[in-house]
Amino acid sequence: MKRRDFLQMSAISAGSLLIPKFALFGNPVDPSAFLTDGMDVSMKKQLADVALNTARSKGATYADIRIGRYLNQFVLTRENHVQNIANTESFGVGVRVLANGSWGFAASNNVTKEEVAKIAERAVAVAKANSKVMAEPVRLAPQKGYGDVSWKTPIEKNAFDVPVKDKVDLLLSVNAVAMKGGANYVNSAIMAVNEQKYFASTDGSYIDQNVHRLYPFFVVTKIDKTTGKFETRRSFSSPVGMGYEYLTP
Template sequence: MNRRDFIQLGSLSAGALLATSFAARGANPVHPQSFSDPGLDVSIKKRLADAGLNTARKQGATYADIRIGRYLNQFITTREDRVQSIVNTESFGAGVRVLVNGSWGFAAVENVKNEEQIVKATLAAANIAKANAKIASVPIELAPQIGYGEVSWQTPGVQNALQIPAREKVDLLLEVNRAALENGANFVNSNLFLINEQKYFASTDGTYADQDVHRIWPNFTVTSIDKSTGIFQTRSSLSSPVGRGYEYLKTNPTDKVTGVTTRYNRAYDIFEDVTAAARQSREKSSAKSVEAGKYDLVLDPSHLWLTIHESVGHATELDRVLGFEANLAGTSFATLDKWKSGKFNYGSQKVNIFADKTQEGSLGAVGWDDEGVKATKWDLIKNGILVNYQATRDQIHILNNNQPQGSSYADSWSSVQFQRMANVSLQAGKTPLSVDELIRDVKKGIYIIGDGSYSIDQQRYNFQFGGQLFYEIRDGKIINQLKDVAYQANTQEFWNSLVAVSDERDYRLGGTFFDGKGQPGQSSSVSHGSATARFNGVNVINTARKI
């Protein structure tokens, strides 16, 4: 069996739906035509920001920043031949953060049409900071940051998906559904999630950053029913949410994807994916149920991104490491003493994991983060050793470091910014190694594609992961499809079992629009890249429920 026979499009990006709804914090439903409104001119935003910054200085602030944001979202949902919903939201306002007497204060305002409202919000933030300072035991220590002046950044090469008529996008999804049904699926749901963040940041450091961020996520789930048994099987899309525009989508089933492509600019062929999904969901019904035991696992990037996210991404967030944050994903086993030792063995020498806010096509790519730090890239795990964390300007001194990383984000102008996960990825292998060559040495293994159900403890240590597709590998050859597969391990055990990673040619991004954190909760978008990787001797269980 050839790998292309079951994955269909070897260059498909990763990803899967992690939430059933798309909530835009502070957003209100709007008529689609309002998306054509360009918002405030940058010169007006600078004048408003300066009014707030000057007020903050007069209130004794040693630092202040203002974020003026316009957040546009559109999400379209269809099922079979019907449109279930078209939702457009728009949120517009400003958030002001000030540091007075060593303590933070924050306030937000929805009406930003005049300086008076910005000044009022700044005064409220300053008063909150002064009140906090009276009870604070340790003053905030903020890493120094240069000012960049008036700068701008936009997601590269974007065809603005929000400017594409809704009818055209609906027709696309209904055509996708038709392809699924014509190829044997009994049911199909398809979605298109679109985000545009128009963010203006200004600070007393002297940075005025105007940014236009675009993200897109096409996805679907097909269901096939075995009429003889009544058992149903599903397969979700292997698409990835990406930091791109409408150019990401192949929008006609008869068109071919042409032009020079790289792993960052290639189009996602949703028609090829949904056709394969319909066939594969039917094949699952007759697939062999896995026999529990130890297997060598070959993990496709469309699966591995989620394991990276849960076992490394969250585990290296410094606020979780310190116990300052535990909401939604717990704290972390990767404590400071392990980092300070300089020899904590997070994984094998093949494990090189980095954070990167600059990666083209990623969900987290920006020019500057939400506290004015220029986007950068840094190592988290080097040759298997834990070497760094993800931190904000008021945390970085804990690591004896005064170089900010750019790990601050807020999901709305009305939310206070705090430490959020960067794009955290596994470095591809440096020696040429194709996926077929990776599989060739496997005697008893399973090839896993796509992400599925998962569970991980509140220390980011003990876990279990499923997937979308499972193929048995025997003596270096893919034999047949399996079902009822999940693997169990702890983080160290798993990453120490990594023995090989394919090279850059296979490197792909996965990710999610819905990474939750904080109290009150916020949601952010984040990508995780890898090439296909092999893990030896991992414990696999059978998840079938027997009645």
């Protein structure tokens, strides 16, 4: 067994210890939260304008803002039982500016006009402080703005609309096939991610994105009872920019 495979297997077997550090950053939420709409794009643009205008008024020559809502669901099983199910959501805003030839950044999880104005001002203050010790000023290449545009991952079936029970049943059926084939241990998991990201800049871009990713995988271990040696194999699947249709016939 290779060291890399051993580390992967050990991490997956950790189950509940792995999830909070691995991919599920954010606050635990009820799965029903995944089905609620995020902030309206018109409100995001209002917040963006507050940040950009504040930054410019405080001396920034360039500024951009990112508003992000991140939804994560992780379903983990082992052999014939569920190890962990986690649902998390994180929501926040970050403002980056260029002032006096130096970068500054500030962020908050309080997404209001008042807070956005504060962090834009704070980012400019950070940039000006950084400029006192910079070796060379930052110079940006010319960049045209793209106006109001949006993009969404072209999915057929939202993974968050699929009941957790269906995901568990699928994973346990995978495990059963592996065990029937002689595997001694098998871990399987489905990770669903939805990133709702909004970007705006003083160049004139207002870009709204809704990105979906799905990551199903399994790890199988077979032990030779005679020698005590064992081999582990991992599925070849990688995260894909698709919905749950990736796992349905």
